[in-house]
Amino acid sequence: MQALNSSNSGIIITDNALPDNPIIYCNKAFENITGYHYDEIIGHNCRFLQSHDRSQPEREKLRDAIENSKECRVEIRNYKKDGTLFWNELFVSPVKNNMGEITHFIGVQNDITERKNAEIQLRDEKASTEEKIAARTKELQDNEAFLSSIIQTVRESLLVLDSDYRVLSANKHFLSSFQVTETSTVGKILFELGNHQWDIEALKQLLMKILPTNNPVIDFEVTHDFPYIGRKVMLVNAYRIEFDGHFKDRILIAIEDITDRKEIEQRKDDFLSVASHELKTPLTSIKGLIEVLQRLKPENSSEKFISILDKVAGQADRLNLLINQLLDTSKIQSGHIELHKEPFEIDQLLSDTISNFKYGDSNHRINLRGKTNAIIHGDDLQISQVINNLLSNAIKYSPEDKVIDVQSDKVSNYVKVSVTDYGIGISRSDQAKIFDRFYRAQDIQQKFAGLGIGLYICQQIIVSHDGTLWVESEEGRGATFNFTLPIMKIQENEE
Known part of the structure; x- marks a missing residue:
C-alpha cells in the first residue's frame, strides 16, 4: 500500500464480490x-x-468492460467534491484469484484536464475569427466605466484590491454600511482599515492564495465589533478579476451583512427548544390518560369507540415523535447532542431494529441481506434511530411498491448499510x-406530511460517529440511502 500511496496517479480498488462493486481502497493521489x-x-x-453527467458514452464502455471482465481505457468527464469538472484518463483492469475468478478491479486515473482544455480551446478558436475575438476582448478590457458603474450600484459592500491588497475602490454601499469615508478607505491596505478589523490571519491566508492559484474565497464568516456600527456578522466572498490592462491582478471582495439573519435563526432555534419542552409535559400526561382509557375501557365497548381511541393514541405517538425530532434538532444546533458510545454488533442491531419495525407496518416486506460480523463503537440507540428513519421514509415515499431492501457489507475498515426503496x-x-x-x-410537501428534519438528524448522528450518509436516486426509480460507520473490530467467528 505504501508503494501505491507514493504514485502520482490516482489508484482505486473495488470489490467485485460485493453488490454495486464498491470502492474498498484509494491512494492519496486519488x-x-x-x-x-x-x-x-x-x-x-x-x-x-460523474455526478449528474450520466449520459456519457464512456460509461457504457466501462460497464461493458466490467461485465465482461475486460481491460478498458477511457477519457471521461468527472467532477471534484467542489463541483469542478476535470477530465479523467481512466484505465480499468480486472484482478483474478488462483481459480481464475474476478475478485476485484483496479482503476488507475490521471487528471488530463489541461490537455483536454487545450484541445477544446483550439476547436473553439477555429469556430470564430481572431478579429471578432480581439474586438470583443478589447471592448471588455477598455470598458472601465461600465465595470465601475456596476460596482457602485450593487446593493452589497464591494471592494477592489490590487496585488498588494491595497483598496483601489470602495462602492457607496461599503462606505455607508461601515460609516467610513472614501479618503480613509481608498489607498489603504485592507488589513489596516479602521481598527484593523479585517486583519484576520485566516482571511489573510485565503486572500493570498487568490492571485497565484485563482481559488476564490467563498462565504468566509467574520464576526467583529466594528467602529460606529457595533457587533456585526459578515460573509466575505473574494474573486480574482481576470481582465487584462488596467484590471490585471485585481481582487474583488463582496461583503454581506448577515447579522439579522443570524439573530433570526438563533431566535428560531430558541423558540423550537422552548416550545418542544413545553409541549412535552402536557403530551406525556395525555399519553398516560389515553393508556388508562385503553386499559379500563368497558367490556361492551363498541368497535367505533375502540377504533377512535386507537386513532387518538396513534396521533399522540405521532405528535410525540415530532416533538422528539424538534428536541433532537435543538440539541444538535446547540451542540448538546448526547452520545453514549459502547461497542455493539451492527448485524444484531439491524436485525432487531427491522424486526421491531415490522410490527408497526405489515404492508411492506423488508428484506435484510448481508452479514459483516463487525463491532461498532457508538450509540446503538442513535444508530437504530437512523435506520428507523430511513425505513420510515422508504415506506412513505413508495406507496405503490411494497418491497424495501436493506443491504449490509464490510467495505475496507467500514460497515456500509444501504436502504433501497422503489418509489x-x-x-x-x-x-x-x-x-x-x-x-x-x-412536490413532496403537497403529497406527504413531515417537517423536513428527519434526514438532517440522521446525517448529524452519522457524522458524529465519523461516518458518511449519502443518497443515490433517479426520479421515478426509487432511492438508495447509504451510510458508513468505522469498524471497531471484526468478531472472531467471521467466516
Missing part, C-alpha cells in the same frame, strides 16, 4: 485529484464522480438539499 477524503470515498461506486425517487436538484434542516421538496 484523494488529491478528486478533492474527496478517504472516508467519503469508501463504499461508493465509481460512478459518483417516487428524488430529483437531482433536491438531492443536494434533502439533508438540510427543514428542507422539503415542493
Whole structure:
C-alpha cells in the first residue's frame, strides 16, 4: 500500500464480490485529484464522480468492460467534491484469484484536464475569427466605466484590491454600511482599515492564495465589533478579476451583512427548544390518560369507540415523535447532542431494529441481506434511530411498491448499510438539499406530511460517529440511502 500511496496517479480498488462493486481502497493521489477524503470515498461506486453527467458514452464502455471482465481505457468527464469538472484518463483492469475468478478491479486515473482544455480551446478558436475575438476582448478590457458603474450600484459592500491588497475602490454601499469615508478607505491596505478589523490571519491566508492559484474565497464568516456600527456578522466572498490592462491582478471582495439573519435563526432555534419542552409535559400526561382509557375501557365497548381511541393514541405517538425530532434538532444546533458510545454488533442491531419495525407496518416486506460480523463503537440507540428513519421514509415515499431492501457489507475498515426503496425517487436538484434542516421538496410537501428534519438528524448522528450518509436516486426509480460507520473490530467467528 505504501508503494501505491507514493504514485502520482490516482489508484482505486473495488470489490467485485460485493453488490454495486464498491470502492474498498484509494491512494492519496486519488484523494488529491478528486478533492474527496478517504472516508467519503469508501463504499461508493465509481460512478459518483460523474455526478449528474450520466449520459456519457464512456460509461457504457466501462460497464461493458466490467461485465465482461475486460481491460478498458477511457477519457471521461468527472467532477471534484467542489463541483469542478476535470477530465479523467481512466484505465480499468480486472484482478483474478488462483481459480481464475474476478475478485476485484483496479482503476488507475490521471487528471488530463489541461490537455483536454487545450484541445477544446483550439476547436473553439477555429469556430470564430481572431478579429471578432480581439474586438470583443478589447471592448471588455477598455470598458472601465461600465465595470465601475456596476460596482457602485450593487446593493452589497464591494471592494477592489490590487496585488498588494491595497483598496483601489470602495462602492457607496461599503462606505455607508461601515460609516467610513472614501479618503480613509481608498489607498489603504485592507488589513489596516479602521481598527484593523479585517486583519484576520485566516482571511489573510485565503486572500493570498487568490492571485497565484485563482481559488476564490467563498462565504468566509467574520464576526467583529466594528467602529460606529457595533457587533456585526459578515460573509466575505473574494474573486480574482481576470481582465487584462488596467484590471490585471485585481481582487474583488463582496461583503454581506448577515447579522439579522443570524439573530433570526438563533431566535428560531430558541423558540423550537422552548416550545418542544413545553409541549412535552402536557403530551406525556395525555399519553398516560389515553393508556388508562385503553386499559379500563368497558367490556361492551363498541368497535367505533375502540377504533377512535386507537386513532387518538396513534396521533399522540405521532405528535410525540415530532416533538422528539424538534428536541433532537435543538440539541444538535446547540451542540448538546448526547452520545453514549459502547461497542455493539451492527448485524444484531439491524436485525432487531427491522424486526421491531415490522410490527408497526405489515404492508411492506423488508428484506435484510448481508452479514459483516463487525463491532461498532457508538450509540446503538442513535444508530437504530437512523435506520428507523430511513425505513420510515422508504415506506412513505413508495406507496405503490411494497418491497424495501436493506443491504449490509464490510467495505475496507467500514460497515456500509444501504436502504433501497422503489418509489417516487428524488430529483437531482433536491438531492443536494434533502439533508438540510427543514428542507422539503415542493412536490413532496403537497403529497406527504413531515417537517423536513428527519434526514438532517440522521446525517448529524452519522457524522458524529465519523461516518458518511449519502443518497443515490433517479426520479421515478426509487432511492438508495447509504451510510458508513468505522469498524471497531471484526468478531472472531467471521467466516
